[in-house]
Amino acid sequence: MTLVGINVEMVGARAKVSGAVNYIADLEFPGQVYAKALRSPYPYAKLVRIDTSKALALAGVRAVVTRDDLAELNPHFGTGVEDQPVVVIDKARYVGDIIAAVAADSREIADEAVALIEVEYEELPAVTEIFEAAKPGAPLIQEDHVDKIAGGNVHGVYRAASGNIEQGFKESDEVIENTYILPPVQHGHIEPHAVTAFWEPSGKLVVHTPCQTPSPLQEQLAKVFKLPLNRVRVIVPPVGGGYGGKNHARVEPIVALLARKARRPVQWILTRDEVFLTGRRFGALIKIKTGFKHDGRLWARKVEAWYDMGAYALSGPANTKNACIIAGGPYNIPHRDYTTYAVYTNLPPAGPYRGVGASHVCWAYESEMDEIARRVGMDPLELRLKNLLKEGDLFITGEPMISVGISECVRQAAKAVGWRDNEEQAAISAGPFVRGKGLAVAIKSTSTPSTSAASVRLNADGSAILLTSSAEIGQGAHTSLAQIVGDVLGLPLDRVSVTFPDTDVTPYDKSTSSSRTTFHMGRAAQIAAGQIRDQLLQAGAKTLEAHVEDLELKEMRLQVRGVPEKNLTIPQLFRAIYGEPSGSLFGNYTLRTEGGVDSKTGKGKGSSFWFYSAAGAEVEVDVETGKLRMLKVATAVDVGKAIHPRQCDLQNEGSALAGLGSALFEEMCFDNGQPINGSFLDYLLPSMQDHPIEFESLLVETPHPDGPFGAKGMGEAGLPPMAAAIGNAVANALDGARVRDLPLKPDKIIAAIQATKKGSLK
Amino acid sequence: MKIAIITTINGQRQEIQVNGHQTLLEFLRDNLKLKGTVEGCSVGVCGSCTVLIDGKPVSSCLTLASNVEDKHVTTIEGLSQNGDFDPVQQAFLKHQAFQCGFCTTGMIMAVKGLLIAYPHPTEEQARDYLSGNLCRCGTYKEVLAAVKQLSQK
Numbered sequence: 001m002t003l004v005g006i007n008v009e010m011v012g013a014r015a016k017v018s019g020a021v022n023y024i025a026d027l028e029f030p031g032q033v034y035a036k037a038l039r040s041p042y043p044y045a046k047l048v049r050i051d052t053s054k055a056l057a058l059a060g061v062r063a064v065v066t067r068d069d070l071a072e073l074n075p076h077f078g079t080g081v082e083d084q085p086v087v088v089i090d091k092a093r094y095v096g097d098i099i100a101a102v103a104a105d106s107r108e109i110a111d112e113a114v115a116l117i118e119v120e121y122e123e124l125p126a127v128t129e130i131f132e133a134a135k136p137g138a139p140l141i142q143e144d145h146v147d148k149i150a151g152g153n154v155h156g157v158y159r160a161a162s163g164n165i166e167q168g169f170k171e172s173d174e175v176i177e178n179t180y181i182l183p184p185v186q187h188g189h190i191e192p193h194a195v196t197a198f199w200e201p202s203g204k205l206v207v208h209t210p211c212q213t214p215s216p217l218q219e220q221l222a223k224v225f226k227l228p229l230n231r232v233r234v235i236v237p238p239v240g241g242g243y244g245g246k247n248h249a250r251v252e253p254i255v256a257l258l259a260r261k262a263r264r265p266v267q268w269i270l271t272r273d274e275v276f277l278t279g280r281r282f283g284a285l286i287k288i289k290t291g292f293k294h295d296g297r298l299w300a301r302k303v304e305a306w307y308d309m310g311a312y313a314l315s316g317p318a319n320t321k322n323a324c325i326i327a328g329g330p331y332n333i334p335h336r337d338y339t340t341y342a343v344y345t346n347l348p349p350a351g352p353y354r355g356v357g358a359s360h361v362c363w364a365y366e367s368e369m370d371e372i373a374r375r376v377g378m379d380p381l382e383l384r385l386k387n388l389l390k391e392g393d394l395f396i397t398g399e400p401m402i403s404v405g406i407s408e409c410v411r412q413a414a415k416a417v418g419w420r421d422n423e424e425q426a427a428i429s430a431g432p433f434v435r436g437k438g439l440a441v442a443i444k445s446t447s448t449p450s451t452s453a454a455s456v457r458l459n460a461d462g463s464a465i466l467l468t469s470s471a472e473i474g475q476g477a478h479t480s481l482a483q484i485v486g487d488v489l490g491l492p493l494d495r496v497s498v499t500f501p502d503t504d505v506t507p508y509d510k511s512t513s514s515s516r517t518t519f520h521m522g523r524a525a526q527i528a529a530g531q532i533r534d535q536l537l538q539a540g541a542k543t544l545e546a547h548v549e550d551l552e553l554k555e556m557r558l559q560v561r562g563v564p565e566k567n568l569t570i571p572q573l574f575r576a577i578y579g580e581p582s583g584s585l586f587g588n589y590t591l592r593t594e595g596g597v598d599s600k601t602g603k604g605k606g607s608s609f610w611f612y613s614a615a616g617a618e619v620e621v622d623v624e625t626g627k628l629r630m631l632k633v634a635t636a637v638d639v640g641k642a643i644h645p646r647q648c649d650l651q652n653e654g655s656a657l658a659g660l661g662s663a664l665f666e667e668m669c670f671d672n673g674q675p676i677n678g679s680f681l682d683y684l685l686p687s688m689q690d691h692p693i694e695f696e697s698l699l700v701e702t703p704h705p706d707g708p709f710g711a712k713g714m715g716e717a718g719l720p721p722m723a724a725a726i727g728n729a730v731a732n733a734l735d736g737a738r739v740r741d742l743p744l745k746p747d748k749i750i751a752a753i754q755a756t757k758k759g760s761l762k
Numbered sequence: 763m764k765i766a767i768i769t770t771i772n773g774q775r776q777e778i779q780v781n782g783h784q785t786l787l788e789f790l791r792d793n794l795k796l797k798g799t800v801e802g803c804s805v806g807v808c809g810s811c812t813v814l815i816d817g818k819p820v821s822s823c824l825t826l827a828s829n830v831e832d833k834h835v836t837t838i839e840g841l842s843q844n845g846d847f848d849p850v851q852q853a854f855l856k857h858q859a860f861q862c863g864f865c866t867t868g869m870i871m872a873v874k875g876l877l878i879a880y881p882h883p884t885e886e887q888a889r890d891y892l893s894g895n896l897c898r899c900g901t902y903k904e905v906l907a908a909v910k911q912l913s914q915k
Contacts, residue, residue, distance in 0.1 A: 009855070016863030017851040017870060019798020019838035026797040188898040190802040190810050191864040240800070240864030241898050272803045474862025474899050650861055650901055657900030680807040680896070687893040691902040 003483040004709050007646040008493050011479040012238060012472065021238050024194040024210050025269050032196065033062050035258055035268035036110035037251075038100040038117050039277065040092030043126035043346040043673025044141070047088055047119070052100060054116040060105035061113045063262035065254065073257070077220050079248045081155070083145045084312040084349070086224060086253040091124070093141055093311035094348050095673050096277030101254050103262040126346040127153065128673045130285050130308045133345045141311060141344040153344040155309065156317045158324040160396050160602020161337045168300025168335025172291025175300075176371055180364035181741035183667040184283040184308070187353055188658075188685045191240020192275045195255040198265035204231045205256055210239040212246045213511040214469045214501035220249040221256060229503075236501040239473040243658070244352035245279045246473075247513050248314065276678035280668055281353035282316065283308040284360040288328075290368055291335075296378045298387045300335035303327040305361055307342050307350075314351035317342045322445050323357030325397055325597060325606045329365040330406050330443035331387040336396055338602070346673050352513055354658055355719035358444035358611075363742065366440035366724030367731075374736055380439055380728065381414050388441065397597050397606040403712065405638030405702035406612035410441050412698045413725075416634035417616035432624040435631065436733025440724035441614045445607030446713055447514040453507035453590040454524035456485060458532045460582045462556045462570035464489055466529075469501040469509035470521045475715050476647035477517045483643055484522050484708050488529035490553030507590070515713030518643060519609055522708035524591040531587035539576040540568050609704050611717040612638040615656070615725035617692075621733045623753055626746030628664060628730065630690070635722070636698035640712035645699060652697035652718040659722025661686040665743050767831040772796075772840025780827035786820075787811045789827035790837060798838035798867045802896070809895030812868035812875075813837045819875035821894075838867040841874070850874050853908035861899035869895045873909055882913045 015021045052064045067089045075089060076082040088099050100117050104110040127133040127141070136151030147154050169175055196208045205225060211217045211234065218234045225232070239246060251268060259266040270278060284307050291300035305327055309316035320342035327338035353359075373380040389395065391404045414420075417437050455467040466485050472478045478498040486496045499506055509521060537548045540558040544551070544566055552561050559567035571581035595605030616634040621627075635652040642648045665684050669676045677683045697718075703710030723742060730749065731738045737756035739748045764779045771778075771794065780789055790796045790813070799822055802810035806821040813822045814836040841848040847855070850873050860866040869892070876883055876891045883891065888909045897905070 007858075010858055012863070013855055013858065013860075014847075016860050016866050017847065017854045018842060019796075019867040021863055022797070023800065023864065025800065026791075188896075189862075189864075190808055190896060190898055191800070191862070192802070239862060241862040243898065269801075272805070474860075474864075476861070646858055650858065650899070650904070653903055654861065654898070654900035657902070658898070679805060680803040681805050685808075685896050685898060686900070687896060688889045688902045688906070689893040691889070691900075691906075695903055 001487050001709065003486045003493055004643050005645070007644060008479065008483060010476055010647065011482055011498065023191055023240050024196060024208055024237060027196055027208055029196060029198060029265035032265040032267050033103045033105055033262055034107045034110050035101055035103050035255055035266050036107070036114050037098045038114045040088065040095060040097040040099055042092060042121055042123050043095050043128060044124040045092045045121040046124060047090060047092060047099065048122050049120040050100060051118040055102060055113040058109065058113050058116060060109040061102060062105065062264060063103045063258050064100060065257050065261055066100045069257060069261065074224050074226065077224050077249050077253055078313055079315040080317060081145055081313040083142050086257055094346050095675060096348055097311065098254060101258055103258045103266045126673050128346050128670055130283060130306045130343050130345060134306055134341060134343045141346060145313065154341050155313060155344055156320060156342040158321040158340045158599050159338065160325045162396050163335030165300055165302055165335050165337040169291045172299045173294045174375055175289065175291045176368065176375065177289040178368065178740060180286045180288065180367065182284045182360050182363055183742060184280045184347065184350060185662050185666045186276060186280055186668060186683060187243045187245030189241030189243055189245050192270045192272060193246065193250055193278055194269040195252050196265055196267045197252065197256040197259040199260050204233060206233045207252055207256060208235045209252055210246055211236055212239065212242045212471055212473060212513050213248050214471065214503055215508045216511065217249055217252060218503045221252060224253050225256065234501070234503045236471045239471050242473040243354040244356060244513055247352050247511060250278050272680060273678050276675060277348045279351050280348055282350040282360065286361060286364040288364045288368055290372060292372050292376065294376055296376045296383050296386050298331050298333045301328040301333050303338045303361065305340045307340060308345050308347065309342050310345055310347040310349040312349040314349050316350060319352055319357045321599060323361055325602050326358055326443050326445065327361045330389045330441055330612065332389060332393055347670060354655065354716040355444065358442055358720040359723065362440065362442045362720040363723050366721060367727050367738065367740065370728045370731060381410065381419055384410055384439070384441055395606065396602055398603045399605050401610065403609065403640065403702045403704040404612060405700040406441055406614065408700045409612055409614035409636040409638055410439060412700060413614040413616035413634045413636040414439055416696045416698060417618045417632050419616065432622050433620050434623055434733045435618060435620050436729045437618045438725045438728025438732055439614065439616050440721035440728060442720035444611040444717060444720060446516045446609060447510060448595040448605065448608045449593045450510040450516065450520060451590060451592045452509045452520035452524045454521055454528045455507050456525060456528040456532060456587040458489065458585040460571055460574040462491060463495045464491060466496065466498045466525055467506045468498060468521055468525065469503065469506040470517045471501055471512040473512060475651060476644055477512065479647065480518055480643040481522060481525050484526050485529045488526055488533055491556060515611065515715040515717065518711050519707045519713045520591055520593070522711060523706065524589045526708040527589040528587035532585045535585055536573050539573050543568060543576050609707060609712045611713065613717040613721055615718065615721035617725040617729040619726060619729040619733060621730055621749065626749035628744060630660060630692035632694040633660065633692040634696040634698060635718035636700060637714045637717040638700040638702050638712065639714040640704040640707050641701055641710035642699050643709065643711050648699050648714055649697035651715045653695060655716055655718030656695060656722055657686050657691065659719040660690065660726065663723035663726040663742060663744055665745065667743050765828045767828060769830045769832065770834045772836060782828060784827045785823055786813065786825040786827045786830060787822035790822060796837050796839050800864060800867065802865070809872060810865045810868040812871040812895060814871055814875055817875065817878045819872045838870060849912060853911050857904040857908045859901055859904035859908045861901050865895060865897045869897065869905060873905065876909065877912055883909060
C-alpha cells in the first residue's frame with residue numbers, strides 16, 4: 001500500500017482554497033428563472049381556498065404551482081413512507097409547509113408574486129409536544145400513516161428485548177430510573193439547500209442538487225413524475241456540507257414541477273430561515289430504568305424513547321427503529337427491554353442528522369452510567385470497562401459482535417483528558433470556577449442492508465476513473481476512494497479520478513450518509529478495480545511467462561516479484577490484450593450487504609459493521625453564573641483502518657464540535673409550532689470561540705474483515721458520546737449535580753446546583 | 763435605479779453600474795460572476811461571504827454595492843498572483859484547514875484581514891477575530907494552525 005494510510009492532498013483541495021468550486025448556487029443556465037414559495041403561517045390548518053390570479057398577472061411571473069397542478073403525478077413522496085405532498089393538498093401540517101410556489105424572471109418578482117397569492121385557511125388544533133402527540137385521542141396529523149394500535153400520532157413502535165426484564169429488576173441490588181430530553185437541533189450546513197431543475201425537449205428531467213442520496217432521489221422523482229429512471233438525471237456537484245440535512249428529496253419535486261410548467265430552468269436557493277423549515281434533528285424524550293449489582297454489573301435495563309419526526313416522516317421510522325437496538329448502549333446486560341416510538345408532530349420534518357438516533361439514547365444511557373458509578377462507588381471508566389461488549393459477545397439482536405474496539409476507545413479518550421491524573425478531580429481551581437472530567441461511549445449501526453455499486457475504467461495510458469454516486473460532502477470520500485483504487489491498480493493518486501454523481505453515468509448507491517461510503521463504496525471500488533487488476537495479471541502472465549501469483553502491479557508497471565527488470569507497462573499490457581495500446585478495461589461491482597432486524601423482536605443482524613466511539617471532556621463550571629468553558633475534548637473512534645488519517649481527524653473534530661454545540665447551547669425553539677429562533681442571528685452554531693482550548697482526535701484501528709483494507713465508517717461516530725461526556729464532566733465538577741435536558745444552559749446548571757444543595761441539607 | 767461609481771475590485775480600477783438596493787455580494791456574484799464569494803445566512807452572521815474592503819474583512823451580504831466607491835475590494839479571486847497561491851491559501855492547503863469548503867473562501871479572507879490587523883496574532887486574538895466565520899464541518903483547529911504558521915513568518 002502506497003496511498004492507503006497516507007495523508008495525501010485532499011482531492012479538490014486547490015479548488016476549495018481558490019473559490020473555484022462550483023456549488024449549485026454558482027450554476028447558471030440560459031433562460032433560468034427563480035423560485036420562491038408561499039409557506040403556511042399555521043402549524044396545522046385546512047387549506048380552504050387558494051387564488052393565484054393576481055400573482056399570475058404580475059409581469060415576469062412564469063409559473064405558479066399549487067395543489068391544482070398535481071393531477072397527473074403521484075402527488076406524495078417520502079423515504080419509505082410516502083406522506084409528503086409535492087405541495088400542500090388538503091392540510092398544512094407545520095409552519096413552513098409549502099402552499100404554493102412561483103417561478104419568475106427575478107428573485108424580486110418571485111417575492112412580490114408570492115405576496116399576491118390569496119389563501120384562506122381553517123386553523124386546526126396543533127400538537128407540537130412529543131408526549132401530547134403520542135397520546136391516544138390527540139388530533140391526528142397523518143391519519144393514513146399512524147399505528148392504530150399504539151394510538152395517537154405514533155407512526156411506528158420498535159422493540160428489542162432479551163432475558164426477562166421483571167426478573168432482572170428483582171434480582172438487581174439497586175434500580176434507578178430517570179428521564180432525559182433532547183430538543184430539535186439544526187444541521188447547520190453553511191450551504192443552503194439549492195436546486196436547479198429543467199426539462200429537456202425530449203421530456204427528460206435534469207436536476208442539479210447538493211443531495212446526499214442521488215440514486216434514491218432519482219427514484220423518488222421518477223415515481224412522482226411517472227418516468228422511467230433513464231429519464232430522470234440527478235447531478236450532484238461538491239456539496240457545501242450535509243450532515244444528513246440533504247438526504248433524499250426535499251424541495252426537488254416542487255422545483256421540477258415548476259420547471260415543467262415554466263418551460264425553463266428553475267433555480268431555487270433556499271434562504272436560511274427556509275433551511276430551518278426543511279430539516280432538523282429529532283427531538284426526543286427518553287425514559288431509562290437500570291438495575292445493577294453492587295459490584296457494578298449491569299443487570300437489567302428498560303428504555304422507552306419517543307422520537308419526534310415532525311409533520312413528515314422522511315427516514316424517521318428507519319432511524320427510530322435503528323435507535324431501538326442500541327437504546328441501552330454497547331453493554332452486556334442479561335435482561336433488556338427497549339422500545340422506541342416514531343411520532344408525528346406539527347413541527348418541521350425531522351430527519352437524519354450526524355449520529356442519527358444514537359446521540360439521543362447515548363445522552364440517556366451514558367449519563368446513567370455515571371449515576372450508577374456514584375451509587376456503587378466505582379470509577380466511571382472501570383464501570384464501563386467491566387460492562388462493555390467484548391469481541392464475540394452476543395448483542396441484543398442475537399448477532400456476535402466483531403471488530404469491537406470500544407474498550408480501547410474509552411481508554412484512549414480517558415488518557416487524553418488526564419483521567420485520574422489526580423485523585424481530586426473536582427478540585428476548585430480558582431474563585432467560582434470548578435473543573436470536572438467526564439467520559440462517554442457510544443455504539444451505532446450503519447444502514448443495513450444496503451447497496452453500493454462502483455464502476456472503474458482503466459485507460460490505456462495507465463489512468464483510471466471511478467464512476468460513483470457517492471457525493472463529496474467535505475468528508476473526503478473522493479480522496480479515500482481514489483486512494484483505494486490507486487493502490488489496487490498500482491497507480492499514483494494523480495492517475496485516478498473520481499466522478500461526481502450523475503445518474504446518467506454513475507451506478508446506484510444507497511446514500512452518502514450513515515458514514516457508509518468508505519466501507520461500502522470503498523469495498524465495491526476495491527473489488528471493481530481488482531477485476532481490472534486480474535485482467536492485467538492474466539495478460540501479463542502470458543507475455544512474461546510467469547505465474548499470476550508471482551506478479552505485482554507497482555508504479556504503473558506489472559512486474560515479476562523480486563525481478564523488477566521483468567516488467568510490462570500498462571500500454572504494453574493493453575497491446576497484449578487488444579493488439580494496440582488503446583481501449584478501455586472495465587471493472588464493475590455491486591456490493592449488497594445482508595441483514596436487518598425484526599421490528600417486534602429486534603432480532604437479526606443490526607449492522608454490516610458497528611461504530612464504536614468514546615469521548616472525554618474536561619470542563620470548567622462557573623458556579624456563580626452556570627457558564628461552562630471547554631478545556632479539553634477528546635474523541636476516539638474505532639476506524640478499522642484509517643485510509644486517510646488526517647481526514648479521519650477532521651471528521652472527528654467536526655463530530656466533536658457539533659456534539660459540543662448540541663450539548664451547550666443548540667436548540668430550535670418553537671411556540672405552538674411557530675419557530676422563534678429560525679436564523680443564525682438567533683440560533684447559535686459553535687464558533688472558533690467555542691472550540692475547546694485543546695482538542696484531540698484518536699483513531700483506534702480494529703480491522704473489519706469486510707471493509708476495504710480493514711476500514712470501517714467513522715464520519716459521524718464521534719458525535720453521539722460528546723454531550724454525555726460533557727454532562728458527566730459537569731456532574732463530576734458539581735458533586736453529582738446533573739442536568740438531564742439538553743442543552744446545558746447556565747440557568748439549568750444553576751438550578752441543578754441549587755437542587756443538589758437542597759438535597760444535601762436533608 | 764442604477765448608480766455609477768468608481769471602485770477597485772481585485773486591483774482593477776473600474777466604473778461600475780449598481781442598483782441602489784443591490785448588496786456587494788449580489789453585485790460580485792450576479793454582475794461580475796465572481797462566484798468564489800458565497801452566501802450562507804444573508805444576515806452577516808456566518809462569514810462565508812467575507813471580502814476585504816481596504817484590507818478589512820466585511821460581510822458582503824450586509825454591504826451595499828454602492829458603498830464601495832473609491833475603495834479597494836478584494837475577493838478570493840484576487841488573492842492569487844500570477845497563478846501562485848497567496849501564503850494564506852498555501853497554509854490552508856498545508857494544514858487541510860477545510861472540509862466541505864463552503865465557508866473556506868470567507869475564512870481565508872478573514873484570516874487575510876486578521877494578519878493585516880495583527881501580523882503576529884496570539885491564539886486568543888485569532889479566535890476572537892475569526893469567531894464571525896462559522897465552519898459547521900468544525901475545522902477550526904487547522905485554521906488556527908495555519909494562522910500560527912503564518913504569524914511566525
